[in-house]
Amino acid sequence: MGSVERVGAAIDLRETDRVPVDLHSFQRAAYATGLPMSQVFRDGALLAEAMIADWREFGHDMVLLENGTGCNAEACGVEVHYRDDTAPVAGEPVLRSLSEVGELQVPDPYVTFPMSEILKATRILARELGDKAWICARADQGPMDLAAQLRGMNEFMMDLATGEDEQLIHALLDYARRVATRYAYALIECGGRSTSIGEPMAGPAMISPRHYRRYPWAHERRMVKELRDQGIILHLHICGDTDRITDDFIATGAPVLEIDHKTDATRAKAATLGRTCLLGNIDTNLLVFGTPGEIDIACEALISTCKQGGGFILGPGCALAPTTPADNIHALVESARRYGSYR
Ligand SMILES: [Zn+2]
Incomplete structure (x- = not known):
């Protein structure tokens, strides 16, 4: 069975030949080129080349394509700082007050940097690897993250805490959802098999679970539904420990939930069994500092917890660090073959 079928089956909650494996490896792939990461992340052709070389080395089933946490913000006018040791970061926010949200335009991803470069990378990956690996072209960021980048992290936290301008908060989250959704359509048009926020x-x-439910949740759910109605698979990625929002996380309806290593995989599996596919959640620190033997043990335990009933993709809990050793990644990928068989 090929990787595309294998991943498709996992998302459809079916057991296949074995558990598929993803790598969230854009940083490591860029770093491994030897070029400045800031150059690779701004150039779709270089980024695609890096991701293809990464896939050739590790042979994972799912390739996660992105250029970091500033893509949508930059397309919306936020200055983004590109660095050579990590992913780009958003700089000064563009909204001095929530009331300015009505002036924001949804960018056209085909002509707006850097979305246009990621679309280029998606086309190249689809052409070169599309029948050999599942390409997830990520529409980062989601409503909550993009809203915080546009408004400023501290200011947006204050907006949420006071709740005085609830309508405007939702207007900003709605705008951010529309940005990510339009980008998601373009990524799929360019050959992505699924997308992710x-x-x-x-x-x-x-933010508190109460605020999660009150603010971003409905916008994430709406995005999932709109894309699902068009036959598009949206993954939802929330970093850190999501145990306290498990029910709401699932209730977004996202067909793939990407869980971080702090989330209890046993509980997440029990809650999602037969409902949605889990992706994760090996500790990215273990992948940097551990040994291949330690990674093998962690993967064996995770696979035995999560493989039952299908609906599981093994991978790191979040983005791999640039310096993650190759031997450790090989141990992760190999463990899916060694322990993930359904036969
Ligand atoms: Zn994460």
Whole structure:
């Protein structure tokens, strides 16, 4: 069985030949080229080349394509700082007050940097690898994260805490949802088999479960539904420990939930069994600092917890660090073959 079928079966909650494996490896792939990461992340052709070389080395089933946490913000006018040791970061926000949200335009991803470069990378990956690996072209960021980048992290936290301008908060989240949704359509048009939004700001480490339900949740759910109605698979990625929002996380309806290593995989599996596919959640620190033997043990335990009933894709809990050793990644990928068989 090929990788595309294998991943498709996992998302459809079917057991196949074995558990598929993904790598969230854009940073490591860029770093491994030897070029400045800031150059690779701004150039779709270089980024695609990096991701293809990464796939050739590790042979994972699912390739996660993105250029980091500033793509949508930059397309919306936020200055983004590109660095050579990590992913780009958003700089000064563009909204001085929530009331300015009505002036924001949804960018056309085909002509707006850097979305246009990621679309280029998606086309190249689809052409070169599309029948050999499942390409998830990520529409980062999600409503909550993009809203916080546009408004400023501290200001947006204050907006949520006071709740005085609830209508405007929702107007901003709605705008951010429309940005990510339009980008998601373009990524799929360019050959992505699925897409994903990252929402680290929506996790319990950043906002309370009550605020998650009150603010971003309905916007994430609406995005999932709109894309699902068009036959498009949206993954939802929330960093950190999501145990306290498990029910709401599932109730977004996202067909793939990407869980971080702090989330209890046993509980997540029990809650999602027969309902949605889980992707994750090996500790990215273990992948940097551990040994291949330690990674093998962690993967064996995780696979035995999560493989039952299908609906599981083994991978790191979040983005791999640039310096993650190759031997450790080989151990992760190999463990799916060694322990993930359904036969
Ligand atoms: Zn994450």
